[in-house]
Amino acid sequence: MSTTPHRHPVLIIGGGTAGITVAARLRRKGVRGIAILEPSDTHWYQPLWTLVGGGRATAELTRRPERSVIPPGVEWIRDAATAVDPDAETVTTASGAELRYEHLVLAPGLQLDWSAVPGLAESVGRDGVSSNYSPEYAPKTWEFIRNLTSGTAVFTHPAGPIKCGGAPQKIAYLAADHWRREGTLKDIRVVLALPEPAIFKVETYARELEKVAARYGIEVRLQSELLSVDPERRELTLADRAAGDTERISYDFLHATPPQSAPDWLKTSPLADPASPYGYVEADAHTLVHPRYPNVYALGDVANLPTSKTGAAVRKQAPVVVENLIAGMAGRSGTGRYDGYTSCPLVTARDKMLLAEFDYDLALAPSFPVINLKKERRDMWYLKRYGLPALYWHGMLKGRA
Template sequence: MVASPSPRNEPIAGRHRVAVVGGGSAGISVAARLRRAGVTGITLVEPSDSHWYQPLWTLVGGGQAPLRSTRRPEASVVPDGVRWIRRAARAVDPEARTLTLDTGSELAYEYLVMAPGLQLDWDGVPGLAGAMAHDRVCSNYAPEYAPRTWELIKGMRSGTAVFTHPATPLKCGGAPQKIAYLAADHWRRRKVLDHIRVVLVIPDPVLFKVPEWERVLERVARRYGIEVRLSSEMTAVDADRGEVVLTDRANGTAETVPYDLLHAVPPQSAPDWVKRSPLADPASPQGFVAADRHTLRHPRYPTVFTLGDVANLPTSKTGAAIRKQAPVVAANLIDAMAGRRPARRYDGYTSCPLVTARDRMVLAEFDYDLKPAPTFPLIDTFRERRDMWLFKRYALPQLYWRGMLTGRI
């Protein structure tokens, strides 16, 4: 049921048993699981009328999937029995247990699930916001820019292509390099790769934090002749001149690199209102929400749980992580409502489907300790496989729409 907008500055009647902030994969998955468990009085706060399957945007940018296949109406994924308030949250008072909406209205809750995702800070790099209007700059991190990525890739025959990765936590940490491999493989097949300088900018001292997959990706980068800049980040863009400044994080030296294609990934952080809230973790420079790493309960406010991209957890922000976090939040929230101590634990599991070619992929699965945590025991996911690419392209989207968002998997 879609709620009618409440009058400005008037409270939304009654105290809502469970308020879920965010209608993305995290919020919808938890709401669906709670409904399946018989929980009533759930209210979803989400302003958008579109729900996006974002993991496929890499393949949209690589020319392997249409953008339209990644979108469905938000109303189609809201679970039956959940009240949807199509407004944006703008403040939270966890002491009073109220949310302030963009209308100025207040919503009172008994329990709160924080899943508003993160924000893309296009202004976080000087010149980047304006550069997105230029025809040589693209990004798979927004639906309005991802199709341009493929247009630029397929039209390139020579020059310099730069692919960047921000130094902040980000959604799908492997995506900034996956598109570099897709592009390089396309150029190799078109026999123009020898005429293109491919620069991959990585803020960490290693290409991937888990050694087992780092070795695989190092071989992939060498195969394509990619110039990998470790411990580096994009610090400025001049789109009129077609130049990007790359700064070495180890010694502070900066280099201006001309580009013919720039795939830019912006810095990312918690939404501004979350940063200003008491829920923000003081240890997080980006204002992500504090959470016990195992129970996903807020350490200071026991009626608050969090998951997904907004949670300050020492693991990669991926849809696979959310798939494991959602049942933990739902079960622990039900325990809390019943006066029990939350018993379910999250071990930090996440996975990154690392597309390494136009028909190959490796699946990196690991936990908080960066130890491999494979879920396909009979399949070697440490090597590039075509069946894994087919799994990402065709199986995972169906599992997402029909299983994860409905609380079945």
């Protein structure tokens, strides 16, 4: 006698910020039958990696056991997704299991494509090359920064949507501030290569960041990106997209942000957005529901939404997914709407921060309307270092904020 394989009422792929936040909020609403598919046994608070690289926090502060953040009553399937079939409503895992679902939440994060830049995968973590986009390498960033007393330091940002789009320039400011305090900045050439035509896409914040870069004497190269790294010669090649040419620069320190994209198994699935060359998941910009599969929801870094990929965005997206998913479980259309809110806490010195908050229309969306958030502030630094981590561990991941 055959039996029908178990179907998970709610299957969440990804046990990071987005997946845990949604699961916690669903449980607080009384939803049962939730399973999280996540292979890692460590949960990371990634926004602090910039401060680890800048010598203002330790890597240990950014990690907790994954088990400790799984909400009570939620099943943890410690395995990795390798394929999804939204027509059959199944997910295949690395162990060969086939999971069936009624509602699917996609929150697997994205992958770091180190090999997309020739020479980068072989270089990172040694000989002056690092990246805060990995907990393995962020402590090396600080090691290289504090040991540099002269020479050339280059900070790069790849083309295409990446998580925490302000991080590639935050570390440039932290490094320059350290060298200024040490009295060595005058002997260090600092180059910041950014792919966009402006230092930041919201003009109000761009003006302030231009002042910050000028204060440190940083050479800002707009419409530029890293093409390759030659670790033997300690040279890199930058492409100037505006001029249509390239430049080779000898470096003593390189902080490289790798190109990023959706996990490979999602890129080749029917859920990928045909309009995204990076394979990000198609989702309605406001409801976060997949337009062709109404029982599939996407949020966080993997969703192809026209806003910056940040934890602050997830905090606003999660309630929308939860509201619309619960409505879907009841056979109704949800009323949850996301306006594109995101926040980039732009650290500009070892004790200052510019809190950039905006929506889909690039309109300012301040959380503290009575405070002037259009400039660097010391109190915002304390928010970044102490307030936001507390909000994360005790608020977001508990479904309270």
